Amino acid sequence: MPTGPEAPPEQVILPTGPEAPPEQVILDENIKAQNHSFYHVAAFQVNPSNKLVAYAEDTKGDEKHTVYVIDADKGATVGKPLKNVTSYLEWAGDDALVYITMDEILRPDKVWLHRLGTEQSDDICLYHEKDDIFSLDLEVSESKKFLFVASESKNTTSTFYFNVSKPEDGLQVLTPRIYGEETRVSHRGNNFFLRRRSDLFYNSELLACPLDDVSNTTVLIPHRESVKITDMQLFADHLVLFERENGSQKVTVYRLPVLGEPLTQLQGGCSIDFDDPVFSVDQSESQFSSNILRFTYSSMRTPPSVYDHDMDTGISVVKKIETVLGGFDESNYVSERKWATAPDGTQIPMSIVYRKNMVKLDASDPLLLYGYGSYEICIDPSFKGSRLSLLDRGFIYVIAHIRGGGEMGRPWYDNGKLLKKKNTFTDFIACAEYLIEKGYCTKEKLCINGRSAGGLLMGAVLNMRPDLFRAAVAGVPFLDAVTTMLDPTIPLTTSEWEEWGDPRTEEYYHYMKSYSPVDNVRAQNYPHILVTAALNDSRVLYSEPAKFVAKLRDLKTDDNMLLFKCEMGAGHFSKSGRFEKLQEEAFTYAFLLKALNMIPTHVSA
Template identity: 45%
Template sequence: MNDTTSATPHDDNINQTFIAPVAKKIPHEMRIHNDTRIDDYYWMRDDSRTDPEIIAHLNAENSYTDAVMAHTKALQQTLFDELKGRIVKDDNTVPVKQGSYYYSSEVSGDNEYPISVRATDFAGTDKQVLLDLNQLASEHDYYDVSSLSISLNENLLAYGEDTVSRRIYTIKIKDLTTGQYLADEITGTSGSVAWQNDNQAFYYIHKDPQTLLGYQVYRHRLGTPQADDQLIFEETDPTFYTSIGKSKDNSLIYIWHSSTETSAVSFIDANDANAQAISFLDREVGLEYSISKLDNWFYILTNYKAVNFRLMKVATTDIGNKDHWQDVIPAQEGAMLEDYEIFNDYLVYQQRENGLTRITVRDLHTQQQQQLQFNDEAFTLYLYGNKEIDTDKLRLYYSSMTTPGTHYDFNLSDGSKVVLKQAQVLGDFDASNYRSERIMVPARDGKSVPVSLVYRKDCFKKDGTNPLYQYGYGSYGAIIDPSFSSTRLSLLDRGFVYAIAHIRGSEMLGRPWYDDGKKLTKQNTFNDFIDVTRSLVEQGYGAKDKIFAVGGSAGGLLMGAIINQAPELYCGVAAHVPFVDIVTTMLDESIPLTTNEYDEWGNPNHKEYYDYMLSYSPYDNITAHNYPHLLVTTGLHDSQVQYFEPMKWVAKLRDVKTNDNRLLFKVDMEAGHGGASGRFKALHEDALEYAFFIDLLAEQK
């Protein structure tokens, strides 16, 4: 156990005055619905990311942050060493069987990136290196590879490469029999590849370079120019995302059509070199479904007459008509059907009830069922790596806030399970030193919000004296399950209580919990987070003057809203890649991904949504009041939330806020939405955030 402040160095420079960058103002008028907004910092947008004045200002922000945080340099290094010191340097993922091989990845020493390998047995006795990402990344500041795709004959490897962090990938093909690369390079893609079964062609998705929307599916025949690729499908509705995959039996290529509230599927015969896409069912607004194929049946996960989804099936001869759909797992009130896996002899399905996951196995011949059992009060549990259709083994991942990630193989025939691996935490970690809780907190409208908590037992007293780190997201239905983090130990060992607020806008309590936190009910997301903070303080989990809030992307929007609406509750806030200029962005269809977001936030071209979004938009609601200490981070090449949103937000906050609390802006000039690439480099970002908070606590002494 470490004292909260003992690791914080202080010197004569801590009170030194640093001059924050001041941005110029150029009024830009925006008018719609008889309403006029003036944006003094609109000039900060540069899609080319080359404007010298903008680059200079971002560099000045970085220099200012470095100067203000210079007295914590030793603390940041201590934290980084702690975080890195818990990570096993020589490690590997659990091999996953696909076809004739077991696929996995390995990391070693101080290498930032993994090596992808395969072998003909689980033990890896005849291991073959597929890709060494350390070699591939050696000449790049940023490097990312999309998922690997193996041809049916298992001789060709396709993958996408991104060296900018804009999530636009160039597909490359490696001959695994010779180790040489084919001349084929396909640019401007999403990185996803699905092979045709003749091993001579593959399907991929082309992205619009401006909006970054993947909207065209092409077939590329090896040895031919990209210009000759055949267009198989083009999405004309810009509110839909397009993705591709392949059926477990390798007979079909799936094209997934997805928007926030509507989804559909088309498929291509993987055995036909000239196949065209066939629609599984005509799109219907509000109908969501996905499919899997088993023999002559399609299994369908859908919200058809089922708010929390159900599983149905239809014969392959009866596609195109919902009247032929048959129930497999009927809709259950209060239990959301999240996922399933279909095998030749078994059906496995995952449900969530009261925020907790359960997995059930059904024998398709006897219809007998068994439910998997785990003991933690709150946990993360999901299916992964189940790529074989003819097997009696099920791969699972399990974790809790006190249990490191554990990989199981579950025997579907006899119900036994084998631990394949549990993540090792180096150092003096002992799970018995920590406790996790799951509580329900009343929101102002009477709803109960789940909260997951973890703390170190010998550091915690439920008397309102501990610092509290509260994390939230609350958008897109995304569920932040309570899972283990070795990084988090550096906070817990310094006396922090860590809380995840499972606020509305997620699907923690099913689809209605999501629906009640988007579009015209979005304010519930912010209210829930604020109400959780107040309740945790009232219950003694955190000291009222030691509350820290953190969120990223849409969670950054959450941070922007709460510091406008309840700034007095928070000592410090970290907003990572924050989506804070929501109205301006959602009115501009040229900004990447805007049109796909209308069903999440609303379309401000319609006055009802414009007025509502404007009522909570973090950028538009900055007012002259005292704000908490604030750390904002972004990446220059962010493809999801453009760098200029947080840049403008910081500039306006500096101009308007009425106190001298720290406002720091850190920009990774080489990275994008996901931050730095590499397993160790990214830890510097965590160390900076933790040092920012710990230093604020030290100043209270």
């Protein structure tokens, strides 16, 4: 939790009983979901006058949404719904929406302007991205005065801006497409703020430019080799940077000059201190005109807690702590950071949590090791209530922050992709070997887990070192890398060539085939394996894990469990209901307990 000046007692008491204001339900997802096996609201946007709400619903899990506009007071539908829309949706004033649609390979490729009361067929196409390597993204500035459309690949971004007060101007170029440069932008006063990454400034720098002269940039925060800028949040008087240093998150607050004064390089940023050795900080909705930064903090032993941080005084006040039932006491748990050594000498960070009075740390404890390692995504050590079911049974839980992710800066990602992808797998194996060497577990007690691209990690390490693990769980796993990347007509292939490589090139074909899990199954003993899939998954087609399981059944030489579980009414992100998600996790945990012979024997009275 944050540390710093002692915060004065502060609480907001809402009246209850007869004096309580009537509760207003704008949208009841429970009622909307009653006639669907899957239901998810992916976007919920309120217009500037707070009178209308636009929301995007998905009723299959295939991430093809229908957008409805409703009256916030009456709940009545306004106009006709918008069909086959992504979750990218923003208001452009009180009576217009900007949204993005996908092409036949589910690539977000067109951005549209829709005016309420008109037909979708009459909407104006603001931009069409024809290069199938690039996809579109939509964001709104904290000031709510500009929308930003980004055309992005895995390593290049160009950005357009849309002035909400001048919709007739359409999209205007803010940052041109320069191969290898990525930008994220926002707005305050007379300036755009830009976070820019390039091959030279790989951990990003922060720039500002005038609205009327976007090529005239001023460096506010220069590039730093040891600190990566991951995001920024603008306020009327402050700038907040979300950063990473040595594998840990940082939140740094800067005071900005008074509006109208020139912007120069920023100095004297104040960082928010946190207690836990490993933790997670997420942005929350804050008011642009306020001096209060709201964020959510958690660690592997600390439930999610919402804080209001006064950027003038440096005082953080906790506003809400997620309730954890069952007599939970965070002091019973230990979280720590350890480092494993990869074959090339690179130090790989790991986040570890366990319950103090339930583990012996003498190699006899069961352990679950999680990994992902792709797309520069950071798997931060956050809290998960359902994980307590394992920790309270004596499990040690570990996250391996392997290369291919972004935890240690941009080079961490670059050294775990394309022709360096195998570093992801050898990093994970090094973490497993470290945990065994240091007495956290033995091979007979070591279980592993990964989803999606983390499922490819599972398949790769199972083929490379099946002797190292007792059990493995591969969720909606990307397992047939070469075949999928050879087919540009299926979803995601073209936009993924910059991540995995294009196997139509001989060098990439042979390298990818050397680790692609489906292509490397062979006659050998494998541990217990659970593979899951989803029928409506548009990101990893269910045929990939099915093909992997079929090949394992044909070739493996052991009698261990090999289970294939396909959800018939869900997509890539599993079932939509809270209890249904818990049931899926319970199934996974039961599989691990059975593999470890930890299911208790029931004795009848």
